[in-house]
Amino acid sequence: MRPTLSTTTLRRLQLPFTLRRNASTTASNPSIYDVVIVGGGPAGLSLASVLRSSAWTKPLKIALIEGMDLTPAREWKPTPDNFSNRVSSLTPGSVAFLQSTGAWDLVKQERVQSYKGMEVWDGVSGSAISFNTALGSTSDIAYMCENNNLTSGLLSHIESLGGIEIRDKTRVESITNGTDDGTLDLTSWPVVTLSSGEKMAARLLVGADGANSPVRTFAEIETRGWDYGRHGVVATLKLEGTGEGEKTAYQRFLPTGPIAMLPMPGPYATLVWSTTPQHAAALKALAPEDFVAAVNAGFRLSHVDVEYIVSNVTKGVVDEFAWREQNTAVDEKRVPAKAVSVQEKSVANFPLKMRHADSYIAERVALIGDAAHSVHPLAGQGLNQGIGDVRSLAKTVEYAVQHGQDIGAVLSLEPYFEEQYFKNHVLIGVVDKLHKLYGTTSAPVVAVRSLGLDAVNALDGLKKFIMDRAASR
Amino acid sequence: MSLHTLRPAVRQLRTLRAVRAHSTHGSSASFDPLEVSHFNALASEWWDPHGSSRLLHLMNPLRLQFLSSCLSKHGDATKNMKYLDVGCGGGILAESLARLKGTESVIGVDPTPEVLKIARGHMRQDPALQRRLRYVGATIDTLEKVLAEEGGRELKEGWEGERTMFDVVTTMEVVEHVPHPTRFLKECMQHVRPGGWVVGSTIARTWTSYLTTKLVAEDILGIVPKGTHDWNKYVNANELDSFFRGQDGWGGKHGEDIVFLGCAYIPGLGWKMVPGGEKVGNYFFGIRRNSE
Ligand SMILES: Cc1cc2nc3c(=O)[nH]c(=O)nc-3n(C[C@H](O)[C@H](O)[C@H](O)COP(=O)(O)OP(=O)(O)OC[C@H]3O[C@@H](n4cnc5c(N)ncnc54)[C@H](O)[C@@H]3O)c2cc1C
Numbered sequence: 001m002r003p004t005l006s007t008t009t010l011r012r013l014q015l016p017f018t019l020r021r022n023a024s025t026t027a028s029n030p031s032i033y034d035v036v037i038v039g040g041g042p043a044g045l046s047l048a049s050v051l052r053s054s055a056w057t058k059p060l061k062i063a064l065i066e067g068m069d070l071t072p073a074r075e076w077k078p079t080p081d082n083f084s085n086r087v088s089s090l091t092p093g094s095v096a097f098l099q100s101t102g103a104w105d106l107v108k109q110e111r112v113q114s115y116k117g118m119e120v121w122d123g124v125s126g127s128a129i130s131f132n133t134a135l136g137s138t139s140d141i142a143y144m145c146e147n148n149n150l151t152s153g154l155l156s157h158i159e160s161l162g163g164i165e166i167r168d169k170t171r172v173e174s175i176t177n178g179t180d181d182g183t184l185d186l187t188s189w190p191v192v193t194l195s196s197g198e199k200m201a202a203r204l205l206v207g208a209d210g211a212n213s214p215v216r217t218f219a220e221i222e223t224r225g226w227d228y229g230r231h232g233v234v235a236t237l238k239l240e241g242t243g244e245g246e247k248t249a250y251q252r253f254l255p256t257g258p259i260a261m262l263p264m265p266g267p268y269a270t271l272v273w274s275t276t277p278q279h280a281a282a283l284k285a286l287a288p289e290d291f292v293a294a295v296n297a298g299f300r301l302s303h304v305d306v307e308y309i310v311s312n313v314t315k316g317v318v319d320e321f322a323w324r325e326q327n328t329a330v331d332e333k334r335v336p337a338k339a340v341s342v343q344e345k346s347v348a349n350f351p352l353k354m355r356h357a358d359s360y361i362a363e364r365v366a367l368i369g370d371a372a373h374s375v376h377p378l379a380g381q382g383l384n385q386g387i388g389d390v391r392s393l394a395k396t397v398e399y400a401v402q403h404g405q406d407i408g409a410v411l412s413l414e415p416y417f418e419e420q421y422f423k424n425h426v427l428i429g430v431v432d433k434l435h436k437l438y439g440t441t442s443a444p445v446v447a448v449r450s451l452g453l454d455a456v457n458a459l460d461g462l463k464k465f466i467m468d469r470a471a472s473r
Numbered sequence: 474m475s476l477h478t479l480r481p482a483v484r485q486l487r488t489l490r491a492v493r494a495h496s497t498h499g500s501s502a503s504f505d506p507l508e509v510s511h512f513n514a515l516a517s518e519w520w521d522p523h524g525s526s527r528l529l530h531l532m533n534p535l536r537l538q539f540l541s542s543c544l545s546k547h548g549d550a551t552k553n554m555k556y557l558d559v560g561c562g563g564g565i566l567a568e569s570l571a572r573l574k575g576t577e578s579v580i581g582v583d584p585t586p587e588v589l590k591i592a593r594g595h596m597r598q599d600p601a602l603q604r605r606l607r608y609v610g611a612t613i614d615t616l617e618k619v620l621a622e623e624g625g626r627e628l629k630e631g632w633e634g635e636r637t638m639f640d641v642v643t644t645m646e647v648v649e650h651v652p653h654p655t656r657f658l659k660e661c662m663q664h665v666r667p668g669g670w671v672v673g674s675t676i677a678r679t680w681t682s683y684l685t686t687k688l689v690a691e692d693i694l695g696i697v698p699k700g701t702h703d704w705n706k707y708v709n710a711n712e713l714d715s716f717f718r719g720q721d722g723w724g725g726k727h728g729e730d731i732v733f734l735g736c737a738y739i740p741g742l743g744w745k746m747v748p749g750g751e752k753v754g755n756y757f758f759g760i761r762r763n764s765e
Contacts, residue, residue, distance in 0.1 A: 059574075180597075183603075184597060184600055184603070186598070188598055189598075402537075403533070404569030404570060404573045405534070411522045411527075411530050411531075
C-alpha cells in the first residue's frame with residue numbers, strides 16, 4: 001500500500017509560498033480557517049467530530065482550541081470501581097445522534113448506565129409520580145455517562161478521523177476583526193489570537209467555550225437569566241447490594257431543591273443535590289460516613305428532619321440519621337438503595353444558573369452548548385441541549401456547503417438559530433418553573449402541586465407525553 | 474398613491490426612453506438603460522441579509538437544487554465545471570456557484586458598473602473565491618469583446634462569431650428585465666458547449682404574478698422596491714417552451730431536455746418548489762444542448 005500523506009503535509013508541500021509569506025509577516029497575516037471552534041468540552045468536541053464525519057463538511061479546514069490539557073482525556077484509563085463525579089444523563093435522541101456519527105462506539109459502554117424507570121416524588125406532601133416502562137414503551141429513558149467518558153470517546157473519534165487541528169493548553173487571548181490588505185477584505189472575519197501567538201481568521205467562529213464564553217462577548221450577544229441561589233452538590237456513591245438488574249433514577253423535590261440519585265454501573269450511583277450554598281458547604285465539610293448518612297437522610301427522612309440535620313449537625317450525622325429513621329415510615333420501593341460509602345474526593349459543588357443568550361448567531365459567529373444556555377440540572381437536560389445544538393448547527397453548515405453558501409454568513413446560520421432557540425427556550429422555561437413550583441412549603445401550593453403530581457400519575461397519556469419529552473423521542 | 478409621487482417617475486421614464494432611442498445600445502438584446510439606472514439604486518442593498526435582496530438570498534439554494542437536478546438528468550459530470558452567470562448582479566448566485574465542490578471557474582457578467590463594484594467588493598471578503606470567480610462588466614452581446622480586451626481570451630483573426638464556451642450558462646431573474654427575451658436567450662445559448670445547459674429563472678405573466686409581485690410585494694408590503702418589475706415583460710413558460718422547441722440541436726429529440734419547475738415563497742415556510750407552478754408565478758427553466 002502506498003503511504004498516504006496527511007493533509008497538513010500535503011498543504012505544506014504544495015504551498016511553500018504561503019509558508020514563506022507567513023514566516024515573514026506573521027503579525028499581520030492570520031492563517032485562514034473555515035471553522036475555528038473555541039472550547040474542547042463535550043459541545044466543541046462533538047461538533048468537531050460530526051463535521052469531520054460528514055462527506056460534505058469533511059473538506060473544511062477546522063481548528064479546535066482548548067485552554068486545558070486534553071492529554072488526561074486522551075489517555076483516560078479508568079478503573080471499574082471509580083467513577084467521575086461529572087456525569088450527564090444523555091437522552092436516547094442524543095445517543096442515536098452520537099451513534100450516527102460513529103463517536104458513540106468509542107465511548108466505553110461498560111461505564112454507561114441506562115435506566116428504564118424514574119421515581120419522582122414531592123418531599124413535602126409525599127405525592128409520587130413514577131415513570132416506568134410498564135407504560136408501554138420498552139426503551140430506555142436515558143443513559144448516564146461520565147463527561148470524561150464522552151469527551152475521551154469524542155477525542156478518539158476525532159483523532160481516528162484526522163484532519164482537525166487541535167490546540168490544547170492554548171487559550172484564546174483576544175478576538176478582533178480582520179483587516180483589509182487591498183486584496184482580501186477580512187474586516188467581517190473574526191481573528192483569534194492564541195496564547196501561543198498564533199492568529200487564526202475564522203470564516204465561522206464557534207463559541208463552545210462554556211458559560212463565560214469569550215466568543216459570546218466578542219459577538220456582543222447579551223445573555224440573560226439569574227442565579228438560583230443554589231448549588232449543585234455532586235458525588236459518586238456506592239449503594240447497598242450488587243446493583244444487578246434493571247435500574248431506576250430517583251428524584252425527590254425538597255423545599256431547598258431536588259435531590260437525585262442516578263444509577264451508574266454495578267453498585268454505584270451519582271448524586272446531584274441542589275440546595276442552598278450554606279447547605280452545600282456544610283455537606284462538603286462532613287466526614288465521609290456523615291456525608292453518606294446525610295444523603296440517606298435526604299431521601300428517607302421528612303423534609304423537616306433533613307433541614308435540621310443539614311443545617312445543624314456537623315458531626316455524628318450517622319447516629320442522628322439512625323435515630324430519626326426508626327421513627328419514619330419509608331416505602332422502600334420508592335427510594336434508592338441506601339448509600340454505604342462515598343468515593344474519595346468525589347464530593348464537589350457548583351453554583352446553579354439559568355442563562356439564555358439573546359441570539360446564538362451573529363455574522364461569522366455561532367454559539368453552542370453552555371455558551372448559549374445553561375439550565376437547572378433537575379431535568380438532566382444541559383448536555384442534551386448542547387448535543388441538540390451540535391446536530392442542528394452541523395446540519396445547517398452541511399446544507400450551506402451543499403448549496404455553495406458562505407457558512408459564516410448570517411443568512412446561512414439562520415436555520416440553526418430558528419431550530420434551536422425556541423426549543424431551548426421552552427425547555428429552559430419548563431425547568432425553571434418546575435424549580436420554582438417545588439421550591440416552596442407554602443400549604444396551598446403544596447396542595448395544588450401534589451394534586452398535580454397525583455393527577456399526572458393517574459393520567460397515563462399525559463405521563464407518557466412527559467416521559468417522551470424527557471427522553472426526546 | 475397620489476399623482477404627485479407618480480409624476481417625476483413618469484418624466485424620468487420619458488427622458489430615458491428618448492435616450493434609449495438615440496443610443497447605440499438601442500438595438501442590444503439585453504441592455505435597457507431604464508433598468509440599469511434602477512438597479513444602481515439597489516446596488517447597496519444586495520448583501521444586506523435583511524435588505525431588499527433577502528428574498529433572492531433565500532431563493533438561492535433552490536436555484537442550485539434546480540441546477541443539480543438538470544445536471545443529474547443525464548448523469549452529466551459535475552467536475553471542473555465552468556459557469557457563466559449572465560446578469561449576475563451583486564453575485565448571489567455567482568459566489569455560490571464558485572464555492573461548489575466541482576467548480577473550476579465562474580464568470581459573472583453584468584452591465585451595471587455600480588452593481589459590479591458591489592459584487593467585486595463582496596467577493597474580496599472570501600479567500601475561497603479568489604481564483605475561481607471573475608466579474609466582467611458586459612452584456613451577453615459585448616462579453617466576447619470585453620473578455621478579449623481584458624485578456625481573458627486569446628482571439629485569432631476574424632474572431633467574431635467565435636464564442637467562449639461554458640458547461641452551464643445561468644441567468645436568474647433576467648429575462649423579464651430584457652427588451653428581447655428570445656434574442657437574449659439565443660445569445661446565451663451560443664456560449665454552451667455540447668451537452669451543457671442554459672439554466673434560468675423568471676416569472677410568468679399572470680394575474681397571480683401581477684398580484685404577488687407588483688401589488689403585494691412592491692406596493693402593499695414594500696418588501697421589493699417599487700419599479701423592480703415590469704409586468705408586461707414577464708415571460709410565460711409556454712412561450713419559452715415553444716421557443717426552446719424551435720431551437721435545432723437543443724432540448725433532446727423530443728424536448729425531453731427542456732425542463733420547467735415552479736417555485737413559490739410561502740410565508741413562514743420559505744421558498745418551495747411547486748411542480749406546475751410555472752404556469753402561475755416564479756419558475757425555473759433549463760434546456761440542454763444535445764451532445765454531439
Ligand atoms: C463544576 C460543574 C459541574 C457540573 N456538573 C454537572 C453534572 O453533574 N451533570 C450535568 O448534567 N451537568 C453538569 N454541569 C454542566 C455541564 O458540565 C455542562 O452543561 C457541559 O459541560 C457543557 O458543555 P460545553 O461543551 O458547552 O461547555 P464546557 O464543558 O464548559 O466547555 C467549555 C470549554 O471551553 C474552554 N474555554 C473557555 N474559554 C476558553 C478560552 N478563552 N480559550 C480556550 N478555551 C477556553 C474551557 O476550558 C472548557 O473546556 C456542570 C457544570 C460545572 C461548571
